[in-house]
Amino acid sequence: MSLFARRHSAVTGPDPLIPPRPGAARGTVAVTNETALRHSAVWACLRLRANLVSTMPVDVYRRVGRVQVEVPAPPVLVTPGGERVGMLEWLYSTQFDLDRSGNTFGLITARDGLGLPARIDLVPLAEVSVIVRGGELWRYRIGGTEYTPDQVWHERQYTVAGLHVGLSPVAHAAWSIGEYLSIQEFALDWFGGGAMPAAHLKNTSKILTKDQAADVKQTFRASVSTGEVFVTGSDWEYNMLQAEQAGSDWLNAKQYGVADVARFFDCPGDLIDAAVSTGSITYASITQRNLQFLIMHLGPAIVRREDALNRLTPRPRYVKFNAGALLRMDLEARSRAVHTRIVSRTLTPNEARELEDLPPLSEEQFAEFDRLFGSANKQPTASTATSPGASS
Numbered sequence: 001m002s003l004f005a006r007r008h009s010a011v012t013g014p015d016p017l018i019p020p021r022p023g024a025a026r027g028t029v030a031v032t033n034e035t036a037l038r039h040s041a042v043w044a045c046l047r048l049r050a051n052l053v054s055t056m057p058v059d060v061y062r063r064v065g066r067v068q069v070e071v072p073a074p075p076v077l078v079t080p081g082g083e084r085v086g087m088l089e090w091l092y093s094t095q096f097d098l099d100r101s102g103n104t105f106g107l108i109t110a111r112d113g114l115g116l117p118a119r120i121d122l123v124p125l126a127e128v129s130v131i132v133r134g135g136e137l138w139r140y141r142i143g144g145t146e147y148t149p150d151q152v153w154h155e156r157q158y159t160v161a162g163l164h165v166g167l168s169p170v171a172h173a174a175w176s177i178g179e180y181l182s183i184q185e186f187a188l189d190w191f192g193g194g195a196m197p198a199a200h201l202k203n204t205s206k207i208l209t210k211d212q213a214a215d216v217k218q219t220f221r222a223s224v225s226t227g228e229v230f231v232t233g234s235d236w237e238y239n240m241l242q243a244e245q246a247g248s249d250w251l252n253a254k255q256y257g258v259a260d261v262a263r264f265f266d267c268p269g270d271l272i273d274a275a276v277s278t279g280s281i282t283y284a285s286i287t288q289r290n291l292q293f294l295i296m297h298l299g300p301a302i303v304r305r306e307d308a309l310n311r312l313t314p315r316p317r318y319v320k321f322n323a324g325a326l327l328r329m330d331l332e333a334r335s336r337a338v339h340t341r342i343v344s345r346t347l348t349p350n351e352a353r354e355l356e357d358l359p360p361l362s363e364e365q366f367a368e369f370d371r372l373f374g375s376a377n378k379q380p381t382a383s384t385a386t387s388p389g390a391s392s
Contacts (some may be wrong), residue, residue: 004298010011029181031174033100035123039177041258042170045265045274046099052298054092057322060313074112076312077319082121093122098157098301099265101125102166106153107142114314120153130165148372152240155308157301173264176257266297289325 029035036042060073080090097104105128110119127142140152156166170177210215262269271293302321309319338355341347350360 002293029178029185031170031178031181033168033170035181036100036170036173036177038181039257039261041261041272041274042100042177042265045262047097048267048271049099049265049298049301050092050095052326053095053302053321056086056302056326058087058091058309059320059322060317062091062317062318071317074116074118074313076112076118076120077309078117081122083123084117090120094155095301095305097125098155098166100170101168102158103128103168104155105140105142107160108151108153109119116314117153117312132164135162153306157304169264173261176260176264179257198227200235266301268293268297285326294323296324299323 025058037046058073058077060071060077061068062071063069079086094106103125104122105125106120106122108117108119109121110117113120123142127143130137131139131141131146135283137149139146139148140153140154141147145329158167158169160167168380183296258274262272262274302323306319306321313319338347342349342352353360
């Protein structure tokens with residue numbers, strides 16, 4: 001805010017030497033779900049989280065005894081928005097809205113034989129109003145039409161007791177976002193309008209009378225207003241009083257704004273290329289970094305989404321996001337892990353090959369391994385165990 005105070009004092013007063021900037025707008029930028037996307041950190045946080053969540057496979061399971069068995073996903077978890085909107089796009093759009101406003105809405109336009117939603121057409125946040133009467137959710141107004149709660153798909157994030165909508169990170173980060181956007185608009189207006197920062201034009205050889213100062217000011221104004229060069233003799237000094245300090249203030253405020261926004265949107269600054277206080281953050285491996293991000297930041301959102309999507313499947317079936325892609329290791333680490341599991345007999349070679357999108361080993365491949373490494377010891381059969389040469 002000190003920048004705006006400086007600007008105001010530079011162009012007001014009883015006879016300012018530097019002419020005012022033409023068409024200058026004052027005030028802060030209105031922060032909405034749309035204008036907030038002009039902030040690069042807001043866009044980066046929303047994009048990163050939506051990208052990761054939407055690309056995780058969504059699997060449906062049920063328990064048979066103590067075993068988790070995968071079952072086919074219902075159509076609503078394959079093409080939730082019909083043939084034109086698949087699960088990946090639907091998940092991206094809904095996660096994007098959840099992370100910026102705490103809510104996402106859709107119209108339930110079809111149901112299956114069990115009465116569960118079979119199609120959910122998402123609607124823009126700006127068109128939705130939530131109507132509460134007597135402390136209870138009563139209606140949703142979407143595009144001027146009212147719908148009962150059973151007609152609307154409503155997911156919430158960042159909830160508090162007694163509130164029927166989720167809290168909006170954009171609304172609560174409005175001051176931080178607004179400061180950043182105002183600085184951007186101020187800088188564009190200041191420099192893009194052909195004006196100069198406040199300065200001091202001084203004659204070093206004599207004291208000017210009021211009339212002489214007015215003539216110099218008029219000449220200077222006529223020169224800079226048309227973008228021409230102002231030519232003087234050796235008795236004039238022109239000092240840019242605010243340019244360096246203003247530039248430093250802008251950079252510091254913008255850098256602070258990026259880190260502040262990253263905290264509001266639950267996204268580590270180093271993952272969106274934001275500067276960190278220590279200069280750099282290092283981890284033993286990419287897998288460890290991703291694991292920390294999954295546990296501390298993205299994991300709770302995934303669990304909430306699983307709980308919401310469970311409403312689209314009949315009990316006792318349940319939905320699970322497969323976060324394995326986020327925790328994918330490098331080739332060397334993955335090979336060591338697979339080898340350890342095979343040796344400890346928690347994973348078979350063919351199961352390991354399936355993880356690498358390879359077919360099961362054929363008899364020809366088994367024979368080739370035997371030629372290279374020798375035949376493996378065979379388990380004793382009943383006949384060899386009872387033969388005269390068999391050991392007891």
